[in-house]
Amino acid sequence: MKTNTGIRRLVLALFLALILHPSSFILSHAGIPEPETVIWGKVYNTAQGNRLEMSDGNVAWTLRAKGGKQERYEFATEVECFDCKTYEDGECSECDSYAYMLKVPQEAVIDAGGMDVDDDTLPLTETERQYDYIEAKVNGITARILPNSPDWQHIMAGQP
Numbered sequence: 001m002k003t004n005t006g007i008r009r010l011v012l013a014l015f016l017a018l019i020l021h022p023s024s025f026i027l028s029h030a031g032i033p034e035p036e037t038v039i040w041g042k043v044y045n046t047a048q049g050n051r052l053e054m055s056d057g058n059v060a061w062t063l064r065a066k067g068g069k070q071e072r073y074e075f076a077t078e079v080e081c082f083d084c085k086t087y088e089d090g091e092c093s094e095c096d097s098y099a100y101m102l103k104v105p106q107e108a109v110i111d112a113g114g115m116d117v118d119d120d121t122l123p124l125t126e127t128e129r130q131y132d133y134i135e136a137k138v139n140g141i142t143a144r145i146l147p148n149s150p151d152w153q154h155i156m157a158g159q160p
Contacts, residue, residue, distance in 0.1 A: 031107030066130040128158030
């Protein structure tokens with residue numbers, strides 16, 4: 001009986017040591033969740049020279065990391081009421097303006113070799129990194145990003 005108790009204690013101690021050891025934590029979790037970067041704007045239908053504000057639709061953005069492996073990240077959201085004028089039963093019944101708000105998830109990465117974040121999360125490292133806007137689609141159709149200015153063609157992300 002004493003042998004079984006001793007073995008159980010030894011196994012329990014080894015198990016706890018592996019779980020509670022600092023390197024086990026680092027290897028089991030890629031990063032620390034950080035607040036999202038928010039990209040927002042209005043969507044206009046400009047077909048046939050018109051400029052009509054869209055009141056619904058799916059907006060998808062593709063970002064690409066500059067340099068290195070040039071990883072691609074895709075994010076999507078919906079066009080929603082941005083400025084409601086009248087509410088009925090807690091729901092907007094009359095909207096004055098529509099927009100999309102895209103939240104880009106981010107995690108601070110601990111530089112411990114081989115650690116990655118989820119494919120749908122931007123890694124924040126000690127070195128600030130540029131992510132270029134590659135494409136925007138509305139309801140699956142490629143859209144133009146306005147204004148067409150170098151200052152509006154990328155975001156910077158990092159934990160310097």
